[in-house]
Amino acid sequence: MLNPGDIIGILGGGQLGRMMALAAAKLGLKTHIYCPDPNSPAFDVTPYKTMADYEDEEALQAFAQAVSVVTYEFENIPAPAVDFLKARLPVLPNDNVLKVSQDRLSEKAFFNSIGIKTAGFAPVDSQDDLQKAVETLGLPALLKTRRFGYDGKGQKFLKTPQDLINAFEEIGNQPAILEAFVPFEREISVIAARNQQGQVVSYDIAENVHKDQILKTTTIPANIDEAIAAKARQIGESVATELDYIGVLAIELFLLPDGFDNRLVANEMAPRVHNSGHWTEAACLISQFEQHIRAVAGWPLGNTERHSDCVMTNLIGDDIKERPQLLENKQGAYHSYGKAETRDGRKMGHFTQLSPRSRP
Amino acid sequence: MLNPGDIIGILGGGQLGRMMALAAAKLGLKTHIYCPDPNSPAFDVTPYKTMADYEDEEALQAFAQAVSVVTYEFENIPAPAVDFLKARLPVLPNDNVLKVSQDRLSEKAFFNSIGIKTAGFAPVDSQDDLQKAVETLGLPALLKTRRFGYDGKGQKFLKTPQDLINAFEEIGNQPAILEAFVPFEREISVIAARNQQGQVVSYDIAENVHKDQILKTTTIPANIDEAIAAKARQIGESVATELDYIGVLAIELFLLPDGFDNRLVANEMAPRVHNSGHWTEAACLISQFEQHIRAVAGWPLGNTERHSDCVMTNLIGDDIKERPQLLENKQGAYHSYGKAETRDGRKMGHFTQLSPRSRP
Secondary structure, three states, rough: OOOOOOOOEEOOOOOHHHHHHHHHHHOOOEEEOOOOOOOOOOHHOOOOEEEEOOOOOOHHHHOOOOOEEEEEOOOOOOHHHHHHOOOOOOOOOHHHHHHHOOOOHHHHHHHHHOOEEEEEEEOOOHHHHHHHHHHOOOOOOEEEOOOOOOOOOOOEEOOHHHHOOHHHHHHOOOEEEEEEOOOOOEEEEEEEEEEEOOOEOOOOOOEEEOOOEEEOOOOOOOOOOOOHHHHHHHHHHHHHHOOOOOOOEEEEEEOOOEOOOOOOEEEEEEEOOOHHHHHHHHHEEOOOHHHHHHHHHOOOOOOOOOEEEEEEEEEHHHHHHHHHHHHHHHOOOEEOOOOOOOOOOOOOEEEEEEEEOOOO | OOOOOEEEEEOOOHHHHHHHHHHHEEOEEEEEEEOOOOOHHHHHHEOOOOOOOOHHHHHHHHHHHHHHEEEEEOOOHHHHHHHHHOOOEEEEOHHHHHHHHHHHHHHHHHHOOOOOOOOEEEEOOOOHHHHHHHHHOOOOOOOOOOOOOEEEEEEEEEEHHHOOHHHHHHHOOOOOOEEEEOOOOOEEEEEEEEOOOOOOEOOOEEEEEEEEEEEEEEOOOOOHHHHHHHHHHHHHHHHHHHHHEEEEEEEEEOOOOOEEEOOOEEEEEEEEOOOOOHHHHEEEEEOHHHHHHHHHHHOOOOOEEEEEEEEEEEEEEEHHHHHHHHHHHOEEEEOOOOOOOOOOOEEEEEEEEEEOOOOO
16 A cells, blocks of 8 residues: 555556656656656656666666556566566556456457457467468458557458468568457447455446547447446456456457347457546546556545546647647647657547536 | 747746646646755656755756746745846746735735725834724734735734734734725635636636635635626636736635625735635646646636536645545545645645536
C-alpha cells in the first residue's frame, strides 16, 4: 500500500505513461518515467526520469531503488527487464499477464480456457503451416505475428489463395498465428480494473471505429443491447479476476450479428490503460488512468459511472493541426500529448465531445 | 499565441501552480515553476524549475529566457520581480491587476469606481485614524492590513470599543483599512476568465463556508436566486473586462439579506485561480486551471457549464488522513497536493462530491 509522496515507476514514456503520471499527481503520488527515447512526452510531466535502454542493468538497478512499485504503459517490455525488476520490487500487473498477452497464441488459448470465445485460430511457424491452417480455417483470414504487433503492424489480410504466396515471409518469417475472419457487426471494448484487495470494476462498454487499423473514434454508450453490454463487462471483469490482475486492462471484442450463437468474440487484450478508455477522463468522475494508479497503489478503486455520453476522436498525425477549431468547440475537451514531432499515423492527442447522459 | 511545446513560466510552487501545470500538460504545453521553497509541491509535476528567491535577478533572467510567458499563482509577488520580468516578456495577468489587488484600499476603490458595492471602508495609518474611522463606520468592524493578508492573517475583528486598544499595533503598525461589518446572509464567489481576444466567461456561482477564516466548503449551485447569480457573474465578467484582464480571477461577494437595496457586496478579489473554483475540475468539462492556461496561451476559452452539482471540501491539516474513507466514497473525487508535511491549517488537498445536476 503506497503512501502519499511515494514514487511509482513507469516503464515507457509515451502518452499512456504521461497520462498515468498526471493521474498519479492528482492523487499526491510521484512518478518516475523509465524510457530510452529522449523525446518521450512523459518526461515533461515529472522531474524523475531514467533515460536508458531496457537492457541497461545499472539503470534498472537505480530505478528499482528510486521507486516503490513498477508499472508499465506497454506490454512488449523485454522479459529480462521485468525479471530483473520483479526480483527487487513489485511489478504490477504481474508478469504472468505479460506472458499471456505478449503472445497472440497464448492469449487466445487463455481466453478459450476460461470460456471466452475467440475467432478460430492456428499457430503458423512456416509457409507450410500457413497452407494447412487455411485449409482448416478458410479464407478470408488474418495472418499475424505472435508478438510485438500493434495498430495493424505485423499483420496480413488474406483474401484469396493468391494472397498466401510468400505471406509468411512478408510478415518476417516469425512465429505467427492465423485467425479466421469474423464477420463482425461492431467492434467494442471493455476497460476493467482490479486492485490488490480483489475489488473489480469495469466501465461502460465503448464502441470503436478503426481507420487504417488505428483507433479513430470511441463512442459511449455503444449501440448494443444491455444484455450484451453486461456480458462484455463480465468478460472484462472475469479476465481480471482469473489473471489475479492488478491495474487496468482492456479487451477488444467483436460483436457478431444477431443470429450467431456466441455474439461476443474476444479479439485481443491489452494489460494496461487503453486508447479506447481515454474518454473516461472527460466523461467519468474517475478516469482509467486514476483507476490504474489506485490499483497499483493498493488503494480502493473509484466509481466507473459516466456522467455524460461522449465520442472520443483520436488526433492522428496532422489532425492535431485542428487545435484552434477543437478549442472553439464548446462541447468537447481537447487533450494533446505534447509530442514535439508530428508524423503520419502518430497519435498526437484526442478530443472528447460530451453530450448529456442518455440511457443507462 | 503559444504553440504546443512552448513553456509557461509560473511564479509560485504551491498547489495552485501545481494544478495549473497539470492543466497545461493536458493541453500539450510545458511549465517551468519558479519558487524559493525547495519543498514546493509544483516541483513534482514538471522537470523545469528554478529554486530561487524572487529578488534573484540572475535566476529571473535565466527564467525569462527559458519561458515564453509568465503567470503566477499568488498576488503578493514582489513588484521588482514583476517589473524585471515584464521588461523581458509578457507577464499575465498584467501588473496593473496586481497593483489593484495587492492593496485592499485600492481594490475597494476600484470596485466602487466601476459601480460595484463594497462595505464602507476607511484607510487607517495610525491608532488615531482607527478611532476616527470607527466613529464613521461604527462597530463591529474589521481592521485589516492593506497588503499581504490571506486566510484571515493580518486581521482583527473589532466588536467593542475595548477591542480598539492597541489594535493598530497588534496588526503590526502597518498601513491598514477599516471595513464596516456587513451582516451577510451568505458568502459566494464568482470565477471569471478573459483571454487576449477579449472573450469573457464565468462559472456557476459558488457558495462558500469558511471555518477559522479558511475556506472549508464550496457548494454549487449556490442557494441563491437566479437573478442574483446572474448579477454576480456579471460582476466577475465586468471586472475582468475593466482590468483588461488575461487569465482567471475570483471575486468573493457577500450576499445581504432580502430587503437591502444592494444585496451583493464585493469583499475581495484574487487575480488568479482560486480555492473556490477547485470544484470545476470535477464538475465541469473545462476546469478553472485549464481556462487560465488557455487564456495565458492566447487560446480560445472553454465551456464553463457544469455537468453535475457538487460540494468541494478542503482537506486541511489532518483532514488528509481521511484518505482511505474518501477514496472509498463512490460519489467523489479526491485530490491531494502531494505536500510532504502536514501542518495545522495547511491546505493538503480537496474532495469534490458530485450529484446529478439539478436546476440550471
